[in-house]
Amino acid sequence: xxxxxxxxxxxxxxxxxxxxxxxxxxxxxxxxxxxxxxxxxxxxxxxxxxxxxxxxxxxxxxxxxxxxxxxxxxxxxxxxxxxxxxxxxxxxxxxxxxxxxxxxxxxxxxxxxxxxxxxxxxxxxxxxxxxxxxxxxxxxxxxxxxxxxxxxxxxxxxxxxxxxxxxxxxxxxxxxxxxxxxxxxxxxxxxxxxxxxxxxxxxxxxxxxxxxxxxxxxxxxxxxxxxxxxxxxxxxxxxxxxxxxxxxxxx
Numbered sequence: 001x002x003x004x005x006x007x008x009x010x011x012x013x014x015x016x017x018x019x020x021x022x023x024x025x026x027x028x029x030x031x032x033x034x035x036x037x038x039x040x041x042x043x044x045x046x047x048x049x050x051x052x053x054x055x056x057x058x059x060x061x062x063x064x065x066x067x068x069x070x071x072x073x074x075x076x077x078x079x080x081x082x083x084x085x086x087x088x089x090x091x092x093x094x095x096x097x098x099x100x101x102x103x104x105x106x107x108x109x110x111x112x113x114x115x116x117x118x119x120x121x122x123x124x125x126x127x128x129x130x131x132x133x134x135x136x137x138x139x140x141x142x143x144x145x146x147x148x149x150x151x152x153x154x155x156x157x158x159x160x161x162x163x164x165x166x167x168x169x170x171x172x173x174x175x176x177x178x179x180x181x182x183x184x185x186x187x188x189x190x191x192x193x194x195x196x197x198x199x200x201x202x203x204x205x206x207x208x209x210x211x212x213x214x215x216x217x218x219x220x221x222x223x224x225x226x227x228x229x230x231x232x233x234x235x236x237x238x239x240x241x242x243x244x245x246x247x248x249x250x251x
Contacts, residue, residue, distance in 0.1 A: 004133040007144045008187040011129050014148035015122075015180025018155020019173060025156070030227035033153060038233035040150040041220040042240025044212055047146030050248050051132055051139035052209035056202045069206040076210025080124060084218070115158060119179040125150075125215070126186020128208035133187070134194035135201060142244050146212075149240075150220070151180065 056069040125147050132143035155176060162172040194204050224233035 003136065003140065004130060004187060004191040007129050007133040007140070007191075008126075008184045010144050010148045011126060011151060011187060012180040012184040014151035015155040015183065016177050018152040019159060019176040019180075021152065022156035022159030022176070023169070023173070027160075028156065031229050031232065033157070034224040034227055034229040034233045035236040036153045037150075037220055038224045038236035039240040040146075040153060041216050041224065042237035042242075043149045043244050044146040044220070044240075045216055045237070046241045046244030046248070047139075047143045048128075048209045048212035048216070050244065051137075051143035051146075052128065052205045052212070055135060055137060055139060056205035056209065065202060068202050072203045072206025073210035073213065076124075076207040076212075077214040079207075080121075080211050080214040080218075083120065083124070115162070115175050115179060118154065118158065119182045121215070122151075122179055122183045123186040123189075124208075124211040126183035127190035127193075128186075128212055129183070130187040130190025130192075131194055131201075131204045131208040132190075134191045135205060139248060142248055143208075145247075146244060147183075151183070155180065 053069060053073065056072060057065050129144050129147050132140040158176040158179065159172060162175060163169070167175070190204070190208065194201050221233075221237070224230075224237075
């Protein structure tokens with residue numbers, strides 16, 4: 001229980017840290033934000049593979065563990081893909097808001113929809129952190145750390161659109177921080193789902209890994225390559241990946 005509490009506090013608190021930084025640094029260059037996002041993508045990639053997918057394969061012999069892991073990865077990706085169809089895509093919402101010239105209420109409505117989209121997308125990330133915590137392995141720290149690092153720039157990016165739409169600073173902070181609360185809820189869902197039956201742990205680990213891989217490929221990497229900073233973002237991703245690899249090696 002102590003592990004899941006620390007995990008929930010870490011992934012949820014990282015969003016709040018990002019929100020605070022968003023207030024301090026309202027205008028951040030694309031080059032810097034793309035590098036930070038690339039680094040976070042590398043950390044999450046290593047966490048997904050080392051902390052979730054590889055442990056899913058352990059503890060079994062023959063083709064069955066492999067089939068369970070592959071099925072979990074694919075179903076995790078499919079679930080996030082369906083989620084993308086039900087809620088606005090995060091980065092399309094940012095672009096839509098930036099180009100919007102509608103009335104104030106319409107603009108605020110789009111921003112709130114954007115915040116809701118981030119909150120809903122945060123749920124599977126929280127579940128991934130909770131599943132990692134339930135595995136009680138050293139890699140669980142890597143998974144939680146990877147998600148937390150990704151939450152910091154995500155928390156930062158919410159602030160500017162809300163303030164530009166005329167939302168007060170207090171409400172902006174509460175709305176942005178609430179997206180991290182969803183991850184806390186997801187963390188406990190993932191933890192207790194696995195705690196009910198350890199038999200589902202290999203599938204749950206792979207499922208969580210699949211959701212993270214989808215987010216990295218569909219959202220994070222395209223976003224880092226959207227402003228002409230592909231090279232620096234790619235090196236930042238590699239540095240993030242190698243850092244998590246080193247942490248897993250020494251831990």
